[in-house]
Amino acid sequence: MSYLKPTLHHPKLPTNALGLTRRDYEGSISTLCAGCGHDSISAAIVQAVWELSIPPHRVAKLSGIGCSSKTPDYFLGASHGFNSVHGRMPSVLTGANLANRELIYLGVSGDGDSASIGLGQFAHLMRRGVNMTYIVENNGVYGLTKGQFSATSDKGSKAKKGAVNTDEPIDLVALALELGATYVARSFSGDKDQLVPLIKGALTHQGVAFIDCISPCVAFNNHEGSTKSYDYVREHNEAVNRLDVFFDRTPITASYAPGEVTEVTQHDGSLLRMRKLHEDHDPTDRVAALNYLARHKAMGEIVTGLLYIDPHPEDLHDHLGTVATPLNRLDDAALCPGSAALEKINAALR
Amino acid sequence: MRPTDLTTPTHFHKVVDCQWACPAHTPVPEYIRLIAAGRYTDAYMINWHSNVFPGILGRTCDRPCEPACRRGRVEEEPVAICRLKRVAADNKEEVLSRMPPVPALKNGKRIACVGAGPASLTVARDLALLGYEVHVYDAEARGGGFMWTQIPRFRLPESVIEEEVGYITGRGGVVTHYNHRVQSLKALLDEGFDAVFVGCGAPRGRELDVPGRQEAAANIHIGIEWLAKVSFGHVERVGKRVIVLGGGNTAMDCCRSARRLGGEDVKVIVRSGFEEMKASPWEKEDAMREGIPILNYLVPKRVLHENGRLTGMVFEKVKAEYDAKGRRNLVPTGEPDVTYDCDDVLVAIGQENAFPWIERDIGLEFDRWGLPKLDPVTLQSTLPNVFFGGDAAFGPKNIIWAVAHGHEAAVSIDLHCRGEDVRDRPDPHVRMASQKMGIHEWSYDNDVSIDLRYKVPHVEERLALRDIRVEVELGYDRELAYKEAQRCLNCDVQTVFNAKLCIECDGCVDICPTDCITFTENGEEDDLRTRLKAPAINRSQDLYVADGLKTGRVMVKDEDVCLHCGLCAERCPTGAWDMQKFYLETAKTYANGARACRS
Missing domain, CATH: 3.50.50.60 (FAD/NAD(P)-binding domain)
Incomplete structure (x- = not known):
């Protein structure tokens, strides 16, 4: 087995604004099963961060436990990383973000890590609006423990040995919408054309951005009767829109009928341009998005694309009125202003 | 684009750039692996069958293989193929017992070779091994032709020529007539030879x-x-x-x-x-x-x-x-x-051809440049029983071309002597074998070395310039040879794709270090080449296209800079990618192992 990817690369490999190639954003070679959707998501993250010309050391990647949570080792080898306790990535990330808001936070989790053991953490992070990108690599199965149903397995879907799931699934997209996430998307590991722009949009979003990414488990959940297999997802995938992310007002080259394109300018100046694929979907209306999701779920469709975006999000720092400077750059006097300052605060609260 | 035709060996042969570029189509990566494994004698024998003069060519070859080498496209310099060949020759053990025996029972056919250069000697070897009685004529006192006179001794020592010519003339079946200048083709034909091969070089x-x-x-x-x-x-x-x-x-x-x-x-x-x-x-x-x-x-x-x-x-x-x-x-x-x-x-x-000894009234036609009119494939002249090769055929080339001509002419002569159509060429012998040894384990060393080309050690210049017989290049020692051999990308271990098994998970696309693989909508080649993960601008390298995928897309692999590292196959969950060794040997007249141009 190969443990090292050859450093030789395509002689015409393009460089980004920093002069780096995509290969400079890779991590070590994956030890996940061959064909795992998670590896495609890692590749999409590499592509997105490279395209945005983000210096790798400006990114902090955090994860919990599980197949998905192993993946931060396989991308952005030069970024900060934290492999936390099972289901506890949200609280560790929240703390990191409070201490240093200048980094770009990327949380990678799985359906077990976020929908089972970490559901409470997931919910509160969404509520608080921590400025981060939260990617759930959702395969609907406990792959690391050999294929039990997870909390996102659809009711009626079959396990590899034929057992039928009788429990209702948790839809993390619906939860995120309900709990106040300001950028909510669903995608599929087998469709990088859709996934890469969604990750770029999420990374530039200045609030909590959630992407539920269906990621087939080739070893335990890619059979007939599974609703998270490559074939099933390809057959039932209903994309609501196609997203492009721009940093300038690039003129629209293709011609669209009026109302076909929705444009959203984010706080950092990036322009999200969504090509509508479904007439009746408005990505800036949270209630409509929830309705749309419920309606199409009832029709047996897997709705993908950018389902909801708030162009003017608020984040946790806005709510708390915290200092803009990272704590590691404040001096002792600022960090520990002394008993007089404490007295003043206490007095204000009496 | 149409899916790549894998029913003929052409696509995979072209992927092995060195072998495709070699006039004699020597299976280069195979012998380089053997050198890395320390199996110098085996490496020598592969060369001996294919190019007849490994020790000579390992010092003097024009090496068309090296400019073609894929390594030169992914880093700075190609693998030192030619000098590795010399390593096999320098370090081999006894080889005579490994050479196919010259049959004691002759087939009754007599062939004359005019000139004892590399083309004639190749014809002589290939036909003698089949039971022909071959007579080789040369004006000089020894065999080897221009290899003696036109390559200085500081590049090619005498002992090397003597040894490798001896493997042909010293094993029976070949009668040498040295110090014998052929003065008349007509007279030679009158001696009743079944065929005559003209390999007298371009001497002027x-x-x-x-x-x-x-x-x-x-x-x-x-x-x-x-x-x-x-x-x-x-x-x-x-x-x-x-x-x-x-x-x-x-x-x-x-x-x-x-x-x-x-x-x-x-x-x-x-x-x-x-x-x-x-x-x-x-x-x-x-x-x-x-x-x-x-x-x-x-x-x-x-x-x-x-x-x-x-x-x-x-x-x-x-x-x-x-x-x-x-x-x-x-x-x-x-x-x-x-x-x-x-x-x-x-x-x-430059050199000019001269055939003053060939009569112009015996039916052998020449073109306006004074070269014989030949069929470029069969090397047959307008006299059906006279064949040409080497510099005598198309003007001055080099040793490896002379050898390639020799093999083809021998095949033609054999077909001619059996009364068959010389244009009905025998197919090359091709083997494809999976290199899979277990999960993620291959029978070849798929780690890609990132070493740059190693220089061949030279003798001190002071010593070299003092005596013209001092060989300048010392050749790689075994350790350097191993390191240089590891630079070979094993291009003969092919990435073979089976669309029926593919679930389109993108595992191969994501892992490929050189962005060779793309799954996309089909289109015309010009359009397709621009839509790949990395644009395929080197048009001399083919695209490998396969259809039959569930989504209706096609798999397109740009063969140009594939490292043959096997990672696509390692990351494939279904075995849709397999690493298969492609071994091609051009047809020889004699049987070598399982292969012969006739049964």
């Missing part, structure tokens, strides 16, 4: 035709003839100031020889530009390293002489201009002529 050096040439003849020498005299010891000294005319490898051999025979101010002067010179880049480098300047765009105009003694040469300065059809013309720049003083001039401006 082209003359220099400028004023003063005759007057100063004593110090103006035709390059290849001069090299022959040096080789035989008839010439031991040359003047201090030497001008070598010509830009081919013979010119390089001349100037380097002159440096060793007393030439202190030796320069090479060519009509064309430096880049267009026919000499191989490494031969130019070797010459320049020995302090020999190469001056270009100078056309010889006049020879200067005093009292019958050469004093110098006058050259006209020219520049290259291209007409509408892209043809190059050298036109005078109008600048003043340049004069170089010199004591000797070596003329190495």
Whole structure:
């Protein structure tokens, strides 16, 4: 087995604004099963961060436990990383973000890590609006423990040995919408054309951005009767829109009928341009998005694309009125202003 | 695009760039792996079957394989294929017992080979192994032809030629007639040979035709003839100031020889530009390293002489201009002529064919350049039982082309003698075998070395210039050879795709270090080449296209810079990618293992 990817690369490999190639954003070679959707998501993250010309050391990647949570080792080898306790990535990330808001936070989790053991953490992070990108690599199965149903397995879907799931699934997209996430998307590991722009949009979003990414488990959940297999997802995938992310007002080259394109300018100046694929979907209306999701779920469709975006999000720092400077750059006097300052605060609260 | 046709070996053969470029199609990666494994004798035998003179070619080959080597496209320099071949020859053990036996029972057919150069000797070997009685004629006292006279001993020691010629002439089945110049083809045919092979080379050096040439003849020498005299010891000294005319490898051999025979101010002067010179880049480098300047765009105009003694040469300065059809013309720049003083001039401006011994009324036709009219594949002349090869066929080429011609001519002669159609060529022998040993485990070393090309150690220059018989290159030792061999990308271990097994998970696309693989909508080739993960701009390299995927897309692999690292197959969950070793040997007349052109 190969443990090292050859450093030789395509002689015409393009460089980004920093002069780096995509290969400079890779991590070590994956030890996940061959064909795992998670590896495609890692590749999409590499592509997105490279395209945005983000210096790798400006990114902090955090994860919990599980197949998905192993993946931060396989991308952005030069970024900060934290492999936390099972289901506890949200609280560790929240703390990191409070201490240093200048980094770009990327949380990678799985359906077990976020929908089972970490559901409470997931919910509160969404509520608080921590400025981060939260990617759930959702395969609907406990792959690391050999294929039990997870909390996102659809009711009626079959396990590899034929057992039928009788429990209702948790839809993390619906939860995120309900709990106040300001950028909510669903995608599929087998469709990088859709996934890469969604990750770029999420990374530039200045609030909590959630992407539920269906990621087939080739070893335990890619059979007939599974609703998270490559074939099933390809057959039932209903994309609501196609997203492009721009940093300038690039003129629209293709011609669209009026109302076909929705444009959203984010706080950092990036322009999200969504090509509508479904007439009746408005990505800036949270209630409509929830309705749309419920309606199409009832029709047996897997709705993908950018389902909801708030162009003017608020984040946790806005709510708390915290200092803009990272704590590691404040001096002792600022960090520990002394008993007089404490007295003043206490007095204000009496 | 249409899916790639894998029912013929062409696609995968082209992927093995070195083997495709080699006129004799030597299975290069296979013998390089054997060298890395320390199996030098096995490596030698693969070469011996394919190119007959591994020790000679490992020192002198024109190596068309190296400019073709894929390694040169992913880093700076190709694998030192030629010098690795020499490693196999230097380190081999006993090989005679591994060579197929010459049958004691003859098939009753007699073949004459005119000339004992590499082409004739190849014909002799291939046919003798099949039971033919082959008679080889040469005017010299030993076999080897131009390999004796036109390659200086500091590049090719005598012992190497003697050994490898001996493997052909010393094992029976071949009768040598040395010191015997064939004077008449008609007379030879009258002796009742079933077929005649003409491999007598292109023996005449082209003359220099400028004023003063005759007057100063004593110090103006035709390059290849001069090299022959040096080789035989008839010439031991040359003047201090030497001008070598010509830009081919013979010119390089001349100037380097002159440096060793007393030439202190030796320069090479060519009509064309430096880049267009026919000499191989490494031969130019070797010459320049020995302090020999190469001056270009100078056309010889006049020879200067005093009292019958050469004093110098006058050259006209020219520049290259291209007409509408892209043809190059050298036109005078109008600048003043340049004069170089010199004591000797070596003329190495090409060779001309000459067949004074072939009668023009026996039905063998020549073209207007004086070359025989031949079928380019079968090498058959207009006389059905006369075949040509080597420099005698299409003008001066090199040893490896002569060997390739020899194999083809032997096949033709065998078909001819059996009364079959010589154009009905036997297929090459091809094997494809999976290299999978277990999960993620391959029977070849798929780690890609990132080492840069290793230099071949040279003998100290002081020692080299003192004696013309001192071989300059020492060759790789075993350790260096191993490291250089590891640079080979194993291009013969092919990435073979089975669309029926593919679930389109993108695992291969994501892992490929050189962005070779794309799954996309099909289209015309021009369009497809722009839509791949990395644009496929090298049109000399084919796209591997496969259809039959569930989504209706096609798998497109740009073969150009594939490292053959096997990662696509390692990350494939269904075995849709497999690493399969492609082994191709061109058909030989004799059976080698399971392979023969006839049963």
